[in-house]
Amino acid sequence: MSTLNVDKVDPSTGTDLELGTSGDTVTVPSGVGLTLTDSTLLLPTTITSTTEVKTNKISPATGAAFALGDSGDTFTVPSGATIVNSGTATGFGITAASFRPNAKGLIINGDCAVAQRGTSFATMGNGDSQYTLDRFQWSEEGGFGVAELTITQDTDVPTGQGFAKSLKAVCTTIDTSIDSNTISYITQKFEGQNLQLLKKGTANAEKLTLSFWAKSNLTGTFTMAFKDTDNSRLYSTSYSPASADTWEKFIVNIPADTTGAFTDDNATSLAVDWNLQAGTDKSDGALTTAWEAQAEGDRAVGQTNFFSSTSNDFYITGIQLEVGEYTSATLPPFQHESYGDNLARCQRYFYQCCNGNDQEITGAWYFSTSMILGILELPVPMRSNPTLAVGGTTDQFIIWRDGGSDNFTALTRDKSSNFNTRVSIYNNNQVSGTAGQAGCVRSAHADASLTFDAEL
Amino acid sequence: MIISNAKYTKGISGEVTGVSATINGESMSIPLDLSNRHYAEILKWVEEGNTIEEAD
Numbered sequence: 001m002s003t004l005n006v007d008k009v010d011p012s013t014g015t016d017l018e019l020g021t022s023g024d025t026v027t028v029p030s031g032v033g034l035t036l037t038d039s040t041l042l043l044p045t046t047i048t049s050t051t052e053v054k055t056n057k058i059s060p061a062t063g064a065a066f067a068l069g070d071s072g073d074t075f076t077v078p079s080g081a082t083i084v085n086s087g088t089a090t091g092f093g094i095t096a097a098s099f100r101p102n103a104k105g106l107i108i109n110g111d112c113a114v115a116q117r118g119t120s121f122a123t124m125g126n127g128d129s130q131y132t133l134d135r136f137q138w139s140e141e142g143g144f145g146v147a148e149l150t151i152t153q154d155t156d157v158p159t160g161q162g163f164a165k166s167l168k169a170v171c172t173t174i175d176t177s178i179d180s181n182t183i184s185y186i187t188q189k190f191e192g193q194n195l196q197l198l199k200k201g202t203a204n205a206e207k208l209t210l211s212f213w214a215k216s217n218l219t220g221t222f223t224m225a226f227k228d229t230d231n232s233r234l235y236s237t238s239y240s241p242a243s244a245d246t247w248e249k250f251i252v253n254i255p256a257d258t259t260g261a262f263t264d265d266n267a268t269s270l271a272v273d274w275n276l277q278a279g280t281d282k283s284d285g286a287l288t289t290a291w292e293a294q295a296e297g298d299r300a301v302g303q304t305n306f307f308s309s310t311s312n313d314f315y316i317t318g319i320q321l322e323v324g325e326y327t328s329a330t331l332p333p334f335q336h337e338s339y340g341d342n343l344a345r346c347q348r349y350f351y352q353c354c355n356g357n358d359q360e361i362t363g364a365w366y367f368s369t370s371m372i373l374g375i376l377e378l379p380v381p382m383r384s385n386p387t388l389a390v391g392g393t394t395d396q397f398i399i400w401r402d403g404g405s406d407n408f409t410a411l412t413r414d415k416s417s418n419f420n421t422r423v424s425i426y427n428n429n430q431v432s433g434t435a436g437q438a439g440c441v442r443s444a445h446a447d448a449s450l451t452f453d454a455e456l
Numbered sequence: 457m458i459i460s461n462a463k464y465t466k467g468i469s470g471e472v473t474g475v476s477a478t479i480n481g482e483s484m485s486i487p488l489d490l491s492n493r494h495y496a497e498i499l500k501w502v503e504e505g506n507t508i509e510e511a512d
Contacts, residue, residue: 389482389485414474456493
């Protein structure tokens with residue numbers, strides 16, 4: 001091999017300089033540095049390195065997009081490495097704050113699909129606070145006046161969002177003379193043991209984002225309250241429909257609260273209220289800018305009176321409560337569930353075991369000649385020892401045994417199992433049979449109902 | 457909740473295990489459990505001067 005020592009090689013004519021011939025290999029020996037003085041180096045279509053390429057930035061050659069590999073490729077992020085979302089980048093889907101493996105959204109029945117108690121709750125008024133669609137309670141406080149409303153499950157939903165049902169409230173009796181201490185609202189309550197991931201009351205407390213679709217014929221100010229019932233703390237805010245009778249998506253950011261931890265148990269720790277009406281005692285303060293020791297006057301400042309006209313309505317669906325702070329551009333999509341999954345989550349709090357004629361309830365046996373006893377399996381562990389509610393007029397239940405049957409009206413609960421997955425029920429004064437005989441208990445009338453309630 | 461009446465009930469072992477009550481017009485069988493909202497309301501109702509009847 002010969003050696004040519006020169007300080008510079010230039011084209012003999014023009015500006016092009018060729019190095020070797022096609023098929024040649026040009027080798028730059030190990031230890032040699034190659035310095036490029038221009039900021040742009042034009043390279044061939046494909047660059048191959050079987051070891052490592054180090055750079056601080058990769059950008060598209062043209063336009064604003066580039067592809068990473070091909071379909072079927074695998075990219076490995078080594079143990080200990082971190083991919084960081086700088087804060088506003090989209091497309092990640094899951095962020096560290098919202099990553100909850102094997103967990104569902106905090107709101108239950110946010111798509112309003114489950115309605116075990118029925119689909120219409122008519123003319124609710126003073127003293128009628130009650131659960132309506134699963135997990136959603138209409139509640140009134142104070143000297144609630146003459147106002148009444150009806151809540152139904154409706155099929156009016158925002159177009160193209162994947163929802164089939166909404167909760168609809170209609171004012172049926174107006175009240176324009178609101179007692180000062182009155183407030184009414186639609187609410188969902190949460191168990192403290194399901195909120196520990198929020199780290200409330202610590203320096204690492206999480207922010208929250210509530211999102212929902214709503215529409216109303218009213219375009220005034222609607223208020224919301226987030227109530228920490230363990231520590232009597234409050235965050236209140238408002239939202240305002242811009243157009244009447246138009247579905248709009250609202251996003252509410254809730255600050256972190258470093259004061260007051262949620263108690264780690266099965267009791268209520270947090271309530272989220274959509275206010276409908278408020279007297280002066282509930283609205284003469286100021287909406288909060290941070291969590292505070294609950295001041296009653298701060299709960300619903302500026303609240304439009306939903307009960308001002310029987311033409312007033314309010315729809316809501318697509319409700320999600322996310323850990324972290326999101327905007328409309330960064331909010332994770334609504335976690336749609338199968339009806340079965342949604343129903344099962346609701347049944348932790350309420351289970352409609354029987355609703356109508358000729359439905360199977362449980363196996364049972366004659367504990368004595370005048371008492372039958374059955375052990376009823378609940379579909380999921382209930383939140384607490386549940387209340388048994390029996391509906392129907394007379395002889396709406398029947399036990400079939402020994403080739404015959406025996407009708408009865410009442411059922412009483414006895415004991416629950418650990419985790420409330422089974423309940424023993426009995427009738428001890430309306431049946432007659434032979435001790436030891438077994439049978440099956442069914443409903444025997446269209447008005448029969450049997451429910452288990454462990455709501456908050 | 458509007459509680460119309462309340463009466464203790466006994467289970468098969470003869471011990472009191474619940475309260476039978478009419479709440480908002482509905483017939484309910486309620487466990488003696490403070491985390492049950494109906495029992496909590498019955499206790500408030502008792503604090504207001506009402507009485508739960510003894511079991512049969």
